[in-house]
Amino acid sequence: MSRTCDVTGAGPGFGNNVPWSKHKTRRRWNVNLQSKRYFLPSEGRHVRLRVSAKGIKIIDRDGVEAVVQRMRAAGKQV
Template identity: 30%
Template sequence: MARRCELTGKGVMTGNTVSHANNRARRRFLPNLVNVSLLSEALGRRVRLRISTSALRTVEHRGGIDKFLMKAKDVELSDRARAIKKELAGAQQA
């Protein structure tokens, strides 16, 4: 399983650990990912995703997973999230 947020695309970054003596060693900055199940009002069921905590805050700020996905760009979303977005679009038209 990739260390990548399914909603925002946030992933692993690399950089340096710098000591007091200014010695540099390579390191990885991992995103803070959590497994969550969010309630979709339009679909009437829970959606399980692996997202970053900052994405979770954004979902809550926008008013739920339905509103977040309808506003999100398809390029940033994972395949699962894109499928859920397509399902939402179909449910809202019906």
């Protein structure tokens, strides 16, 4: 399973470790993913989403119903 947020689509970032000697090695910055369970009142069931910290804030701001509706419009299965 890839490390991407279900809501924002954010994935890991890539770059270099650069120490004092300037010998660069590749590294990655993973997304702060959390597995959250939300209740959808319109369907009377729970959904489990793998969301980033920013995705959790978006759900808190817009509501889980609106976010799930946008995800389905984008073609994601919920």
